[in-house]
Amino acid sequence: MYSEIHMPKGFKCAGVSAGIKPSGVKDMALILSEFPATSAGVFTTNQVCAAPVKVCRAHLQHGIARAIVMNSGIANACTGAEGIVAAKDMAAEAAKVIGCEPQEIFVCSTGKIGPQLPLGKIIPGIQTLFDSALGENVNDCAHAMMTTDTRPKVSVAELQIEGKPVKIVGFAKGAGMIEPNMATMLSYITTDAAVEQHALQAALKRAVDQSFNRISIDGDQSTNDTVLALANGASDTRPLNETSHDWGAFEQAMEKVCFELAMMIVHDGEGADKFVTVGVRGAASAADAELAARAVANSMLNKTAWAGTYPDWGRIMDSIGYSKAKVVEERVDIFYDDTQAVAAGCRSAVAQEDLIKVVSQTDFAININLHLGEGEAVVYTCNCTEEYVRINY
């Protein structure tokens, strides 16, 4: 149960209401390392990117971090020079309160694009986070990160490094605007392992590619996506790098945490009630497999068919056909879980009822074999219901 998860050694976190959201729910969070931590970051590739993303990118160059401070409700995106100043002010205030350099602070914002940050609420909010709310339980922090999320998202891994216990705790938020290269999603990975910065960045990048970059909810990529990792070494192990004996175990644990968080995001997709794994194999290349899988996962006609419990494999054929992946119609096989709907580009002999049984489930797979080569890819997505439209009105 997430509410019983505690931070890795040497980390504390907090979540409070600073009054940014009119509803009065928690809207600011702090993750603090008692010791200087090596840091890594992966950010949105959107050309329009939020002020805090720009500030985080700059601060990542410093290599050492002490804290992440974030707000929900206002994204501080498309806010120009004033937005940059506000993000820097947020970092400077946190540095003052914590007692470190501003470059050791990461700042994140999520919420509405356009309005300037309400610094009059955020500056005192930072003090409140530090003064009264810091603790080892993840609960408040995870709640404060939420926007249209229906539930907080926390994942944990425990492993041994040099025979000593090490912990990784990850947080995420995100439910809409989720597409390739991570969109309005924030994730923070904390660990008490000691990890060299270069190695931490490589491990994070790899884990993100296998997790957050494999999910898709609505095909929209946000301005604020940020994944940060902090490794503070409080477990008292020697700094890990790619040559360390336990590196593989550490990488695997990072991947597990990121993957679990990514799956939580898809399961919490805006308005969604079905989780769909789209697997493509036999593509001419891995890149082709990914193009085909994304075309299927992002098609509104597929998403609405899944919502309607309608095994419309014709729409799947259509979407792989217009994807940029090489497709030879006569070779395509499509399965709903293990039930074959399409054999060599045409309807299989399977009864429609058997396919309906599969798409009636809340969790199923579309498995496509293009029979052209060795390329494989998996994308995780969800259905699209009327509720999605209502949420985004």
Place this chain on the structure above:
Amino acid sequence: MYSEIHMPKGFKCAGVSAGIKPSGVKDMALILSEFPATSAGVFTTNQVCAAPVKVCRAHLQHGIARAIVMNSGIANACTGAEGIVAAKDMAAEAAKVIGCEPQEIFVCSTGKIGPQLPLGKIIPGIQTLFDSALGENVNDCAHAMMTTDTRPKVSVAELQIEGKPVKIVGFAKGAGMIEPNMATMLSYITTDAAVEQHALQAALKRAVDQSFNRISIDGDQSTNDTVLALANGASDTRPLNETSHDWGAFEQAMEKVCFELAMMIVHDGEGADKFVTVGVRGAASAADAELAARAVANSMLNKTAWAGTYPDWGRIMDSIGYSKAKVVEERVDIFYDDTQAVAAGCRSAVAQEDLIKVVSQTDFAININLHLGEGEAVVYTCNCTEEYVRINY
């Protein structure tokens, strides 16, 4: 009023119920030229394409055509070798009834992907079309083409060639699965002008690029898209080509007819009740302008915001940012009609109420200036409502 439109000289058309659709509505149509007509065609670029598209592509090589016969209800797509045989049988039967070569018949199908054509209904349907229903009024034919369309789509242009009256009459169907390069849309353009085949093909391609290829409803591109043109010369003018005195007037009239039909398709977008023109100028290139316009037009977050009468320009900034067009955030201006929402990448001083006024209309424009060059593009789209999801369940 479309119901009073008559075919160009030397053309007849018909629409009947052949019992393909369980509801008993009209589901087969015929367009017949009394004289051999030059022909042109533009087809889906989807790699998965329907049997009738393959047959039409082959018959187009023949250059001369007498008729188009089509059915709605079953798409004859993903039907393998059996589907090709069925499409050829449909053409052969029409040729026999009309008294011409099978290569002089175009066949089209639209509807459900997967099932084989019910030839037992289609073969007698062709005889019925020819025997009892042929006439000069467009009404029955236009109705028989409909699938999820809520209304038939017919456009007409009249012009003078060598001082003689010439007419162009176009039909279209399509409401969902509409994206770049035309998707589940069929359109037939008939004219009593005499036009050399090469010139007719060029004029059709050009008209399609400026019309059907500029609309987008849901980003899904179909397996069956077909636009055909027949020019039978019944107006008794000399064959037109690019060097003819009246060529410009003919080209313009073709474009007008295609453009009107394309606009009818967007206005009839599945579940849509708002028509949105997305204009991009100042892009680094025309291709960039198109990429940016399409990203805005296809974003589910934009479409749902329009449905909710919510002037969320932040989502527009977000979508141009993740488009593959070059964007410099600080230069972007965005207008709702003429009301400026974004100035130099940030919120303008305009009151939110003024923007709401614009998006409350059933027809408005999003005008974006990237201030990077001379590239321009326009895409026509619609909003996305809960009804879209219900229709596609």
